[in-house]
Amino acid sequence: MKKDKTLSAQETEKQFEFMDKVRKYNREGMRAYIETFGCQQNEADSERLAGMAEYMGYTVTDDPSDADLIVVNTCAVREHAELKALSVTGQFKHIKQNKSGLIIAMCGCMVSQEHRSQSIKNSYPYVDFVFDTRSLHTFPERLYERLVTGKRSFDISGSQEGVIAEGLPVRRASDFKAWLSVMYGCNNFCTYCIVPYVRGRERSRRRENILEEARQLAASGYREITLLGQNVNSYGNDLYDDYDFADLLADICRTDGDFTVRFMTSHPKDATRKLIDTMAENAKIAKQFHLPLQSGSDRILGLMNRKYNRDRYLDLVGYMRLKIPDITITTDIIVGFPGETEEDFEMTLDMLSRVQYDNIFSFIYSKRKGTPAEKMASQVPDDVKKERFERLIELQNGISRRKNEEYIGKTIRVLVEGRSKTDDSKLTGRNEKNRLVHFEGEDSLIGGYADVTVESVQPHALFGRLV
Ligand code: 5AD
Ligand code: SF4
Numbered sequence: 001m002k003k004d005k006t007l008s009a010q011e012t013e014k015q016f017e018f019m020d021k022v023r024k025y026n027r028e029g030m031r032a033y034i035e036t037f038g039c040q041q042n043e044a045d046s047e048r049l050a051g052m053a054e055y056m057g058y059t060v061t062d063d064p065s066d067a068d069l070i071v072v073n074t075c076a077v078r079e080h081a082e083l084k085a086l087s088v089t090g091q092f093k094h095i096k097q098n099k100s101g102l103i104i105a106m107c108g109c110m111v112s113q114e115h116r117s118q119s120i121k122n123s124y125p126y127v128d129f130v131f132d133t134r135s136l137h138t139f140p141e142r143l144y145e146r147l148v149t150g151k152r153s154f155d156i157s158g159s160q161e162g163v164i165a166e167g168l169p170v171r172r173a174s175d176f177k178a179w180l181s182v183m184y185g186c187n188n189f190c191t192y193c194i195v196p197y198v199r200g201r202e203r204s205r206r207r208e209n210i211l212e213e214a215r216q217l218a219a220s221g222y223r224e225i226t227l228l229g230q231n232v233n234s235y236g237n238d239l240y241d242d243y244d245f246a247d248l249l250a251d252i253c254r255t256d257g258d259f260t261v262r263f264m265t266s267h268p269k270d271a272t273r274k275l276i277d278t279m280a281e282n283a284k285i286a287k288q289f290h291l292p293l294q295s296g297s298d299r300i301l302g303l304m305n306r307k308y309n310r311d312r313y314l315d316l317v318g319y320m321r322l323k324i325p326d327i328t329i330t331t332d333i334i335v336g337f338p339g340e341t342e343e344d345f346e347m348t349l350d351m352l353s354r355v356q357y358d359n360i361f362s363f364i365y366s367k368r369k370g371t372p373a374e375k376m377a378s379q380v381p382d383d384v385k386k387e388r389f390e391r392l393i394e395l396q397n398g399i400s401r402r403k404n405e406e407y408i409g410k411t412i413r414v415l416v417e418g419r420s421k422t423d424d425s426k427l428t429g430r431n432e433k434n435r436l437v438h439f440e441g442e443d444s445l446i447g448g449y450a451d452v453t454v455e456s457v458q459p460h461a462l463f464g465r466l467v
Helices: 009-025 040-055 079-097 114-123 133-149 195-199 207-219 245-253 273-281 298-303 310-323 342-355 382-405
Strands: 031-036 069-074 103-108 129-131 177-181 224-228 260-264 288-290 328-335 359-364 411-419 427-431 436-439 449-458 461-466
Touching: 009 040, 009 133, 031 040, 040 069, 040 103, 040 133, 040 177, 040 224, 069 079, 079 103, 103 133, 114 129, 129 133, 133 195, 177 207, 207 224, 207 245, 224 245, 245 260, 245 273, 273 310, 298 342, 310 342, 328 342, 328 382, 342 382, 359 382, 382 449, 427 449, 436 449
Parallel strands: 031 069, 069 103, 103 129, 177 224, 224 260, 288 328, 328 359, 436 461
Antiparallel strands: 411 427, 411 449, 427 436, 449 461
């Protein structure tokens, strides 16, 4: 085994001691509110924060005005996400004005940047402490110090390497869908991206810890397990010589239970034929692959430091469709990366037409402080970015709609997730291929499987009738 970054049992034990101390220090009936921005990894982190808060005697509430402790878990991937977290935190100031004992903490990717933690210290006097993504497990210690000493703390000293904390309490948001982090951090340094700076180096959890967590989830009836990592398919590279992500997936599929496994996010440079073969061979793995392309221009891919080109990417897609003909393929696209010309952008449109993605997640390039792309010449003007963004969406909407139309008249099995966010009279479910389906039905169906006949479609959703 290579270098294992797992925290020692004593260090984890130390945080449990702080959790006990907080519980004894507080009066009964304390409430905690956690607001989460950003990706699934942040959602998974917030489930640990909620677990620790509960262990410390707090009841988790969804009303911030009711809380004695507020934690804002922030995102830094684009400026918009940062501004949103700051504005929401600003609103909590008013709650604190009427409740002096309220403690407000911030964590996550935004505050893991020195300039942000310093500006919060100076301009947000009602924020009590911050802790970075690499020190999530020190939340109890920091909270206890704040309670006892009253001092604010803004030290984001988590090592760039990062650690892995096992065995922290967790309070899962769903009792049928679970996140399972398998690795943390990123080593890729795509030139636009802040993640490697705020989440530290790639570090994989030991396989026995992951397999045990999967076993527990399956035994408690979880229907869907999503394996998470910033760069999930490089799992194992830092830890084992002869055990990779495909091996881990195959081992998870050997766990007893009626569940589906998904994973995200994959990097094309680490997407191997072995991984695709493993997906084809295991019924438990959802036939869905999220494979961020970012740009269809080889020149821009080079500037982005993505380490693959169009041909290699198309080759992978070809192999996926050969092995799993009906596979769902989705992607992330950035428009307006510095230096992107009309010709480069048309290469991206060309890739959309060639690959025929089921869905894409598209983003307007956002300058991130301290990344190489921030300093690149010829930043693309905002109006050009916006115009390209709209053309991209228009092309993809046509493709997504056509792909959805193939479902009309078919009956599909979906996992029912809850009430539709836009229409309370309907339930929302997803099929194995991650297609969103809305249909009328009883609450009692939530958390189980249902068969739905598709009657009509939009680019991003199917509409149907319960069989
Ligand atoms: N600007 C715009 N989009 C970005 N992403 C990452 N960094 C940036 C940035 N600076 C996008 C990428 C990534 C997704 C999670 O966010 O497409 O895959
Ligand atoms: Fe960011 Fe690239 Fe790492 Fe993804 S692979 S987190 S885009 S640096």
